[in-house]
Structure formats: structure tokens, C-alpha cells
Amino acid sequence: MAKKKSLDKIDLKILSILQNDARITNHDLSQKVGLSPSSCLQRVRKLEEEGYIEGYMANINLDMICRTVTVLVTVSLHEHTNDNFKAFEEAIEKFPEIVECYTVSGNFDYFLRIVCPDMNSYLKLNDDLISNMEGVANISSHVALAHTKPFRGYALDRLVE
Structure with missing residues (x-):
């Protein structure tokens, strides 16, 4: 999918964290990126809606x-x-x-x-x-x-x- 918009540093940090730990709680994610939990959740949902996050998968051994x-x-x-x-x-x-x-x-x-x-x-x-x-x-x-x-x-x- 083509890039839709310019992502800021917080969006990139959210994506980096989620790709390595998709089970992180919104509370812990918000603390790591320096946002309130509600603002963080809004950003994650927007990243999902815009196609930056295509889904969540478990790495199976x-x-x-x-x-x-x-x-x-x-x-x-x-x-x-x-x-x-x-x-x-x-x-x-x-x-x-x-x-x-x-x-x-x-x-x-x-x-x-x-x-x-x-x-x-x-x-x-x-x-x-x-x-x-x-x-x-x-x-x-x-x-x-x-x-x-x-x-x-x-x-x-x-x-x-």
C-alpha cells in the first residue's frame, strides 16, 4: 500500500513498538510514547484505519x-x-x-x-x-x-x- 501521509515520530514509535509487541497494553504503550492512554488509542486506531497496521499475528514456533x-x-x-x-x-x-x-x-x-x-x-x-x-x-x-x-x-x- 502506498504511503498516505507523513507519519510523525510518535506514530513511527507506536508502529515500532507494536511490531515487536502487539500484546502491549494501551496504557504501557502510551507511557512508552509519551501520550495519554486515550490519545494513544486514537492514534493506534487511526493507523489501523489508514492501513499502516494491516493486522496482528502471533509468531508461532x-x-x-x-x-x-x-x-x-x-x-x-x-x-x-x-x-x-x-x-x-x-x-x-x-x-x-x-x-x-x-x-x-x-x-x-x-x-x-x-x-x-x-x-x-x-x-x-x-x-x-x-x-x-x-x-x-x-x-x-x-x-x-x-x-x-x-x-x-x-x-x-x-x-x-
């Missing part, structure tokens, strides 16, 4: 729940037409194992992160991708061996000058 395999996949399409890109993007929505997709520049068109219960499940999904999606020229798979730096939020103070 998947390793404690089950075994998985994470595969980072690059995909190239035969032809670069809007119809082909749209068809591919609609098709991958049908695969809940595809947890992220980026359209990228360079030697391939898409970068996917896929999480499956095991390699056999991934191989079946890979076969489904190849056989059910016209226009796919190449799929290259890279099995993640370790998750050495998980996502922990954006460095808003460095991104916004």
Missing part, C-alpha cells in the same frame, strides 16, 4: 508443533505478459503451503517461500505447480537448512528519514 521443510523457490515464466503474471498469481493462491510470494527483477520472475510437512509433500506440490500452471518455464528449489535470522520487524528508524 512451528518446530514445537511439527516437523516441516521450508523450500525457497524461484520461478520463471515463458512469456512476460500481464495475463501470464495474473494467471500465475491466481494459481498460487490455491496452495496454502506457499506462505509468501514476491515478484522480483533479475533472472527469475517470482520468489516463493513454501512450508510443507516433508519433502514428499513438497515434491507433490512442485509437480502440481509444473503440471497445472501453463507458462511456467523454470522452477528452481532451494531447501532451507536453518533459519538463521527470522523476521523481527522493520528498522523503521533507519528506513524513514
Whole structure:
């Protein structure tokens, strides 16, 4: 989503705190940003309404729940037409194992992160991708061996000058 307005330092501080602790109480958040609880809550609600906060999620420790395999996949399409890109993007929505997709520049068109219960499940999904999606020229798979730096939020103070 495109930036709608200029955020002030308090809005940025609220966003920074919430991305690292979405369960913080409004009272504690208001103290950390130097606002009254009612003013802080108004700002949070406005940030939500304007789309700066898209939702709240829990970071699940998947390793404690089950075994998985994470595969980072690059995909190239035969032809670069809007119809082909749209068809591919609609098709991958049908695969809940595809947890992220980026359209990228360079030697391939898409970068996917896929999480499956095991390699056999991934191989079946890979076969489904190849056989059910016209226009796919190449799929290259890279099995993640370790998750050495998980996502922990954006460095808003460095991104916004």
C-alpha cells in the first residue's frame, strides 16, 4: 500500500513498538510514547484505519508443533505478459503451503517461500505447480537448512528519514 501521509515520530514509535509487541497494553504503550492512554488509542486506531497496521499475528514456533521443510523457490515464466503474471498469481493462491510470494527483477520472475510437512509433500506440490500452471518455464528449489535470522520487524528508524 502506498504511503498516505507523513507519519510523525510518535506514530513511527507506536508502529515500532507494536511490531515487536502487539500484546502491549494501551496504557504501557502510551507511557512508552509519551501520550495519554486515550490519545494513544486514537492514534493506534487511526493507523489501523489508514492501513499502516494491516493486522496482528502471533509468531508461532512451528518446530514445537511439527516437523516441516521450508523450500525457497524461484520461478520463471515463458512469456512476460500481464495475463501470464495474473494467471500465475491466481494459481498460487490455491496452495496454502506457499506462505509468501514476491515478484522480483533479475533472472527469475517470482520468489516463493513454501512450508510443507516433508519433502514428499513438497515434491507433490512442485509437480502440481509444473503440471497445472501453463507458462511456467523454470522452477528452481532451494531447501532451507536453518533459519538463521527470522523476521523481527522493520528498522523503521533507519528506513524513514
